[in-house]
Amino acid sequence: xxxxxxxxxxxxxxxxxxxxxxxxxxxxxxxxxxxxxxxxxxxxxxxxxxxxxxxxxxxxxxxxxxxxxxxxxxxxxxxxxxxxxxxxxxxxxxxxxxxxxxxxxxxxxxxxxxxxxxxxxxxxxxxxxxxxxxxxxxxxxxxxxxxxxxxxxxxxxxxxxxxxxxxxxxxxxxxxxxxxxxxxxxxxxxxxxxxxxxxxxxxxxxxxxxxxxxxxxxxxxxxxxxxxxxxxxxxxxxxxxxxxxxxxxxxxxxxxxxxxxxxxxxxxxxxxxxxxxxxxxxxxxxxxxxxxxxxxxxxxxxxxxxxxxxxxxxxxxxxxxxxxxxxxxxxxxxxxxxxxxxxxxxxxxxxxxxxxxxxxxxxxxxxxxxxxxxxxxxxxxxxxxxxxxxxxxxxxxxxxxxxxxxxxxxxxxxxxxxxxxxxxxxxxxxxxxxxxxxxxxxxxxxxxxxxxxxxxxxxxxxxxxxxxxxxx
Numbered sequence: 001x002x003x004x005x006x007x008x009x010x011x012x013x014x015x016x017x018x019x020x021x022x023x024x025x026x027x028x029x030x031x032x033x034x035x036x037x038x039x040x041x042x043x044x045x046x047x048x049x050x051x052x053x054x055x056x057x058x059x060x061x062x063x064x065x066x067x068x069x070x071x072x073x074x075x076x077x078x079x080x081x082x083x084x085x086x087x088x089x090x091x092x093x094x095x096x097x098x099x100x101x102x103x104x105x106x107x108x109x110x111x112x113x114x115x116x117x118x119x120x121x122x123x124x125x126x127x128x129x130x131x132x133x134x135x136x137x138x139x140x141x142x143x144x145x146x147x148x149x150x151x152x153x154x155x156x157x158x159x160x161x162x163x164x165x166x167x168x169x170x171x172x173x174x175x176x177x178x179x180x181x182x183x184x185x186x187x188x189x190x191x192x193x194x195x196x197x198x199x200x201x202x203x204x205x206x207x208x209x210x211x212x213x214x215x216x217x218x219x220x221x222x223x224x225x226x227x228x229x230x231x232x233x234x235x236x237x238x239x240x241x242x243x244x245x246x247x248x249x250x251x252x253x254x255x256x257x258x259x260x261x262x263x264x265x266x267x268x269x270x271x272x273x274x275x276x277x278x279x280x281x282x283x284x285x286x287x288x289x290x291x292x293x294x295x296x297x298x299x300x301x302x303x304x305x306x307x308x309x310x311x312x313x314x315x316x317x318x319x320x321x322x323x324x325x326x327x328x329x330x331x332x333x334x335x336x337x338x339x340x341x342x343x344x345x346x347x348x349x350x351x352x353x354x355x356x357x358x359x360x361x362x363x364x365x366x367x368x369x370x371x372x373x374x375x376x377x378x379x380x381x382x383x384x385x386x387x388x389x390x391x392x393x394x395x396x397x398x399x400x401x402x403x404x405x406x407x408x409x410x411x412x413x414x415x416x417x418x419x420x421x422x423x424x425x426x427x428x429x430x431x432x433x434x435x436x437x438x439x440x441x442x443x444x445x446x447x448x449x450x451x452x453x454x455x456x457x458x459x460x461x462x463x464x465x466x467x468x469x470x471x472x
Contacts, residue, residue, distance in 0.1 A: 001022070001023055002019060002020050002021060002022050002023075003017055003018065003019050003020070003021045003023065003064055003074060003076060004019030004020065006023060006039075006064075006066075006076050006088065007019070007076045009087065009088055009091050010066070010076065010078050010084035010087050010088055011078065011079075011084070011087075012066075012076040012077050012078035012084060013076070013077050014074070014075070014076055014077075015070040015071075015074075015075045015076075015077050016070055016071065016072055016073055016074055016075055017064060017073070017074025017075065018074070021063060021064060021074055022037075022063065023037065023038065023039050023063045023064055024037040024038075024063065025037040025038030025039070025062075025063065026038050026039070026154070026157050026158045027039040027040075027041055027066070027085065027088070027153070027154050027157045028040060028041070028062075028154065029041055029043070029050070029150065029154065031050070031053035031054075031056050031057040031060070034057050034060040034061045034062045035061070035062065036061045036062075037061070037062070037063045038061075038062050038063060039062065039063065039064055039065070039066055039157075040053075040054060040057035040058070040062045040064070040065045040066070041065075041066045041067070041081060041085055041150075041154075042054050042065055042066065042067035042068070042071065042081065043067075043081055043082070044068060050067065051065075051067050051068075051069060051071050054067065054071035054072070054073055054075065055071065055072055055073050058073040058074070064076065066078065066081060066084060066085065066088075067081055068080070068081050082149060082150065085150065085153045085154070086149065086153045086180075086183075086184050088153065088157065089152070089153030089154075089156035089157050089184050089185070090153075090156075090183065090184045090185070092156065092157055092159070093110075093111070093113070093156050093159065093166075093184070093185055096110040096111060096159055096160075096161060096163070097110035097111070098110070099161055110161075110163075111140070111159050111163040111164060111165060111166040112164065112165055112166065112188045112189065112307060113166045113168060113185050113186065113187045113188050113189070113221075114129060114133075114165060114166065114167045114168065114187065114188070114189045114190075114191065114303055114307075115168050115170050115178075115181075115182065115185070115187035115189070115190045115191065115216045115219075116129065116167065116168065116169045116170065116191045116193070117169070117170045117171070117172065117178060117190075117191070117192055117193070117213050117216050118191075118192060118193025118194045118195075118196075118213065118229075119193075119194050119195055119196030119197065119209060119213075119348065119350060120193070120194065120196050120348055120350050120351040120354075121193050121194065121292060121295070121296050121351075122147070122169050122170075122171070122193055123144070123145050123147075123169060123324070123325050123328065123345075124288075124293065124296045124324050124325075124328060125191065125193055125296040125299050125300055126141060126142055126167055126169040127141075127321075127324040127325055128296055128297060128299075128300035128318065128321060128324075129141065129167050129191075129300045129303055129304070130167055131317055131318075131320070131321050132300050132301070132304045132309070132314055132317040132318065133164075133165040133167065133303075133304060133307070133309070134165075135313070135316075135317045136164075136304075136309050136313060136317075137164035137165060138160075138162045138163050138164050138165075139163070139164065139165040139166075139167060140155065140158050140159045140160075140163050140165075140166050140167070141155070141166075141167035141168075141169075142155045142167065142168055142169040143155070144325050144326070145169065145171070145325065145345070145346075146169075147168075147169040147170055147171040148171055149177075149180060149181065152168055152170065152181050152184060152185065153184055155168055156168070156184060156185050165307070166185070168181075168185055168187075170182075170216060172212045172213070172215075173202050173203075174202055174203065174212065175203075175208060175211060175212050175215075176212075176215070177212065177215075178212060178213070178215035178216050178219070179215045179218075179219060182215065182216055182219030183219075186219060186220075186221045187216060187219060187220055187221065187224060188220070188221050188223075188224050188225070189220075189224060189225045189226075189227060189303050189306055189307065190216040190217050190219070190220050190224065190225070190226050190227065191227040191299055191302075191303055192213050192214070192216065192217065192226070192227070192228055192229065192235045192238055193229055193232075193235070193295075193296070193299055194229055194232045194235060194350070195209050195210045195213055195232060195234040195235055196209070196348060196349070196350035196351075197209075197348055197349045197350060197380065197383075197387065200379070200380050200381050200383060201379045201380050201381025201382070201383075201384070202379055202381070204381070206234065207234075210234040210235075210238075213235070213238075214238045214241045217238045217239070217241040217242045217245065218241045218242055220242050220245050222244075223246075224242070224245050224246070225245060225246040225247070225248060225306045226238065226239055226241075226242060226245045226246070226247050226248070227247075227248045227249075227250065227299065227302045227303050227306060228247060228248070228249050228250075229249070229250060229251055229295070229299070230249035230250060230251035230252075230253035230255065230256040230257075231251035231252055231253055231256075231295070232251075236249065246306070248302045248303075248305070248306050249302075250295070250298040250299050250301070250302040251295060251298060252295075256298075257277065257278075257302065258275065258276070258277045258298050258301050258302040258305060259275075259276040259277070259298070260273045260274075260275065260276075260294045260295065260297075260298050261273060261274040261275075261276050261281075262274050263291060263294050265291060265361055265365070266365075267362065267365045267366045268289060268331065268339075268362055268366075269289045269290055269291070269358040269359075269361050269362050269365075270285070270286055270287060270288065270289055271285075271286050271288075271290070271291050271293055271294040271297075272284065272285040272286065273294050275297070275298065275301055275311070275314075275315055275318075277301070277302075277305055277311050278311075280311045280312075282311055282312060282314075282315035283315075284297060284315050284318050284319055285319060286318065286319070286321065287319075287320075287321060287322045288321060288322075288324065288329065289329045289331055289341065289358055290329055290354055290355070290357075290358040291354075291357070291358070291361075292354045297318050300314075300318070301314045301315070301318065325345070326345070327342050327343065327344045327345035327458050327461075328343060328345055329341055329342075329343045329355065329358070330342040330343070330461075332461075332465055333443075334443060334464075334465065336442055336443035337442075337443025337444040338441060338442055338443040338444070338445055338446075338447065338464065339362075339368070339443075339444070339445070339446040339447070340447050340449070340461050340464050340465060341355070341358070341359065341446065341447065341448040341449065342449050342458060342461035343355050343448065343449065343450040344449050344450055344451060344455075344456075344457040344458040344460070344461060345453060345458075346452055346453050347374075347375075347377045347450050347451050347452045348377055348380075348452075349377065349380075349387045349390065349391060351450075352374070352377065352391045352394075352450060353391075353394060355448055355450050356372060356391075356394055356395055356398055356400065356448070357398065358448075359372060359398075359400060359446060359448040360398035360399055360400055362446050363399065363400070363401065363446065364399070366444075366446075368444050368445060368446045369401045369402070369441075369444075369445045369446070370399075370400050370401045370402070370445070370446050370448070371400070371401060371402045371403075371404065371437070371441055371445055371446070371447045371448070372395055372400045372402070372403050372404070372447075372448045372450070373404045373405075373406065373433055373437070373447060373448065373449045373450070373457065373460050374391065374392075374395070374403065374404070374405055374406070374408065374411060374448075374450055374451060375405070375406040375407055375408055375430075375450070375451025375452070375455035375457050376388075376406075376407050376408040376411075376451055376452055376454070376455050377391070377408075377451070377452050378452040378453075378454055379452075384410070385410040386410075388408055388410035388411040388414065389410050389411065389413055389414030389417070390414060391411055391414065392405070392410070392411040392412060392413065392414025392415035392416075392417075392418070392424070393414040393415065393417065393418050395415055396414075396415050396418030396419045396423075397418065402425065402440075403415050403423070403424050403425065404424075404425040404427060404433050404436065404437065405424055405425070405426055405427065406427050406428070406429065406430055406432075406433050406451065406455060406457060406460075407428065407429075407455070408451075409426070412424040412426050430455070430456060430457055430459045430460050430463075431459075431463075433457075433460050434459070434460050434463035434464070437460065437463070437464055438463070438464070441464070447461075447464060449461045
């Protein structure tokens with residue numbers, strides 16, 4: 001778009017620039033990573049004011065700025081930059097759909113929008129979908145967990161006339177949030193993975209979480225498809241939220257349309273299973289860790305099958321996935337054989353259970369000593385202490401050999417109640433935990449590191465791996 005066209009779309013005015021100037025690149029928020037010929041979106045936040053970096057962004061290659069005041073460089077000035085960014089993405093997606101497909105396949109309708117949500121696993125499922133769909137046709141997907149009211153429109157604005165699939169991870173912290181995101185990008189396929197306890201403090205109850213997740217089913221475009229977890233009772237019945245939509249269910253249930261059958265784990269907890277659909281079966285041996293990845297794979301497969309991909313092609317793509325977004329069950333082995341499972345991106349009670357079960361399974365199958373380094377799970381509200389105690393007790397019940405807790409005293413208390421007073425290594429900081437680990441773990445031990453994002457426990461994993469570098 002030209003600046004003049006852009007201003008017309010978002011209800012703004014052009015300042016300090018030629019209305020005929022063309023913005024040809026994606027929108028972005030960080031002036032340190034500019035997009036050539038892109039649009040720098042400036043927000044005035046509590047910590048920093050993006051307008052102060054507008055000139056640097058343009059000097060580094062951006063074409064122009066979208067902000068709430070003039071910046072001295074070409075800028076579209078609006079009252080509300082967030083609302084303008086969302087409207088720009090909505091209009092651009094509508095235009096791509098009106099133009100239709102231009103990737104050599106002559107398919108009308110532009111990119112098919114896939115919305116992905118769930119209390120846990122949505123980033124992993126989105127990453128799997130990006131690989132499966134991307135192997136088939138040009139695909140744009142959410143980067144990392146850029147899944148909120150800013151990240152989603154930025155992803156939409158990366159789509160081009162060649163894009164066939166647009167995979168959008170959608171996060172919510174309250175009722176109505178997913179409805180807002182779906183107004184920007186009405187989904188053709190809506191995937192709901194599960195209803196767990198993440199953000200329980202903000203929602204108030206799991207029933208409210210279920211209502212919020214179901215908003216992406218209600219928002220389905222005419223002729224859309226709901227892809228639902230057959231093993232989660234709160235998800236299974238969400239088809240009632242949009243009765244006219246087609247439905248595909250995935251999971252281990254006997255009536256799942258895309259079923260996981262014969263699940264087994266190898267010594268490192270990598271799942272292998274039969275993927276069954278419509279009378280066809282494909283064996284999938286994954287390179288990712290954790291039994292829960294089989295469910296994520298089935299979810300991705302159900303979406304892809306609903307979009308017309310063959311089962312054999314879907315399974316072939318799933319077999320080849322080696323990594324997901326960073327700090328999600330990343331397995332790294334030092335030269336001395338120490339295995340570090342870095343799952344430090346985020347945590348909630350359900351994802352803690354999945355990670356601890358994976359760690360315990362590795363220990364029981366391989367005979368390796370297991371060590372869990374766990375920190376706080378945030379946003380659990382009034383249930384926070386009880387949920388932390390339950391995770392500590394679970395680590396003991398699963399037979400994890402050593403538990404190192406960073407902060408989170410209730411978690412340590414739950415472990416001590418099972419194992420006896422003093423059984424937990426209690427530390428106040430990531431640095432203190434790292435110092436103990438340097439002296440007390442070595443190959444072939446397996447160390448899991450997990451907590452909510454704010455705890456920044458990825459530093460513990462990095463310290464362990466740096467110790468290996470120093471030793472070499």
